[in-house]
Amino acid sequence: MDNIATNADMVEFWNGDAGQKWVRFQEMMDVSLLPMGRLVMEAVKPKAGDQVIDVGCGCGGTTLELARRVTPGGAVLGVDISEPMLERATARGEVETAVTFERSDAQIHEFAKRSWDLVFSRFGVMFFSDPVAAFRNLRSALKPGGRIAFVCWPPAKENAWVKIPTGIVKAHVELPAPLAPDQPGEFAFADRARVEHILSAAGFSDIKIDRNDMPITIAPDGGLDEAVEFFLEMGPTGRAIADAHGSIDLRSRIAEDLRVGLRPFVTEAGVIMDASVWLVTAYAP
Secondary structure, three states: OEEOOOOHHHHHHHHOHHHHHHHHOHHHHHHHHHHHHHHHHHHHOOOOOOEEEEEOOOOOHHHHHHHHHHOOOOEEEEEEOOHHHHHHHHHHOOOOOOEEEEEEOOOOOOOOOOOEEEEEEEOOOOOOOOHHHHHHHHHHHEEEEEEEEEEEOOOHHHOHHHHHHHHHHOOOOOOOOOOOOOOOOOOOOOOHHHHHHHHHHOOOEEEEEEEEEEEEEEOOOOHHHHHHHHHHHOHHHHHHHHHHOOOHHHHHHHHHHHHHHHHHHEEOOEEEEEEEEEEEEEEOO
């Protein structure tokens, strides 16, 4: 199925450079975000036989881990709008019989109604053009008493891994204007009250939103140079640098300043910085 909504900006974004870059950094991102995905899994403890939807599954790392947890008897459907990321996910999941990947927008995907035990997401639910409609659609897929559980980012200023490199980069290039609170993007769910309102309006109950502070490991194997390359290419800093269309010399100067700014966070295990996430759980009546 190829069921893509009219959220054209996000479809274009995740099927363009952003999707290609995520594939390029996939192995590093799997390690960096592993604790966040497992935080969600430990909160809801998927078990053998469960039927699970992984929203915004990306390159499939969480989908494959969920499949191992629900085997035998369970199954996981990974959905995403990014064709490059799903190509990588499909290649990784060839031997995993409990997994299906589909390119589709979870906001409008026609899930089997009242058939799923768990809707899971690791940073994949902040990009809907109409989040209430999207979560209402996901709720309709859950069995009565089924659960939704995901992580999303609190404000960028509360995440050192964003705040510090962004502060360095903005000394060289103009940063994009902040998105409006209701626009889709990485930090669209930064406001705890907004997340609670969306889930409530979508018909979920027993909504729980907890903040969790934890380290995030950037470039676990490559160290400082790979961390610098990551911030030059990915996330808010990467987009600002790309939008500036600067010279090679500008990029080199930004890279050197990033190297200096990130050096205090270098450890034997990689570049480790502080991060915070919202852990969100709720139930379908």
